[in-house]
């Protein structure tokens with residue numbers, strides 16, 4: 367494959383070639399769209415799955431939300447104040463400095479909410495940081511104004527405080543607060559709504575919230591920031607459990623087949639336009655990088671231009687494509703592709719199929735026949751991350767009809783919400799293997815739960 371071809375990417379199809387004249391005149395538009403694509407990819411790297419962004423509802427009533435989120439923290443602050451009355455001046459000063467910074471903090475919080483993902487966590491964190499900053503400033507001022515004698519007098523008190531911090535934290539003397547269901551019901555409601563608005567399936571959102579609740583209730587809050595920490599950790603744990611459907615060692619399985627002298631067969635299915643054909647080209651690139659050769663089976667004999675589209679990728683990637691006439695039996699094409707791989711020692715057969723709505727009985731039957739005849743080792747469901755909850759429903763139907771083995775979610779680069787990634791694997795209990803992150807051959811990422819967690823919680 368020459369460099370020029372490689373760079374032009376899979377979006378540059380034969381269909382596109384037919385529109386070449388038009389494209390030339392629209393060159394500026396095309397350049398503009400390239401820039402937009404690049405920006406999208408950059409955004410993906412920065413952190414997508416923005417269902418953690420502040421939802422509209424929250425923006426409408428930030429004050430109310432502030433109060434709710436700080437309920438537990440306020441209880442602690444009250445405990446702290448009560449206790450501080452009969453303790454050292456230092457502690458009283460710290461409490462008042464916290465109050466002084468409240469106004470400023472709230473202003474900051476409001477700004478933060480506008481950009482924030484799950485900003486009720488971020489807000490708490492910000493508050494913690496601000497409080498600590500305020501304390502440091504207060505301490506510095508006091509030190510400057512105090513004479514050396516006074517400083518000496520304070521030394522034992524400071525030392526005692528230091529010892530206390532080292533032996534379990536500065537709030538260890540206050541009554542420990544145990545989290546009860548009432549304390550967190552508002553936070554959980556807010557979390558639930560954020561998940562739903564992020565297109566997370568209802569039952570998945572419900573499960574996440576239940577899991578977070580179970581994790582939080584009964585935990586002892588010992589210091590400011592604990593609430594935020596506990597909630598974030600509980601949420602991370604819940605999401606990890608949800609998206610971790612066990613990993614599938616695709617390369618390992620391909621290697622096993624290779625050792626047995628058999629080609630490994632992957633059949634790609636999904637509804638129209640999700641990215642099956644493009645993903646096949648990406649997959650061939652990925653496999654080549656790992657030392658495995660591929661052959662394409664053009665089993666989308668239904669859609670006009672589909673064979674040519676795959677052929678175009680095959681040419682660019684310098685791979686063999688097995689094709690028949692349009693409208694011929696797609697199962698026969700898949701069969702021939704497998705035979706070709708066996709005869710020529712190709713490692714992997716990538717079978718393209720036509721897009722079909724899960725409601726189209728004839729096409730669903732045809733898909734079953736392709737599977738029966740070609741006996742794929744792996745049926746890959748290609749879902750469009752942009753479809754949110756619909757992608758989950760479609761995958762469920764495909765799974766019922768054909769028993770899919772794993773999932774690739776495409777267009778994660780353009781995914782405005784991310785709910786699909788969170789729901790799809792969980793609802794049908796199959797692993798997500800890859801994420802499509804753009805339109806070029808290299809835009810295929812292995813899916814790892816930690817990767818998604820990092821995206822979600824990226825600061």
Ligand SMILES: Nc1nc2c(ncn2[C@@H]2O[C@H](COP(=O)(O)OP(=O)(O)OP(=O)(O)O)[C@@H](O)[C@H]2O)c(=O)[nH]1
Pocket residue numbers: 376377636637638639640641642643644645666669672719720721722775776777778779780801802803804805809
């Ligand atoms: N942004 C982005 N676009 C993608 C991705 N994957 C595929 N596409 C685009 O989605 C469009 C449809 O891709 P195809 O590969 O033709 O989809 P398909 O599932 O084969 O479509 P049918 O054969 O009609 O069912 C093309 O414009 C692709 O370039 C992705 O990960 N990100």
Ligand SMILES: [Mg+2]
Pocket residue numbers: 642643644666672718719720721
């Ligand atoms: Mg296709």
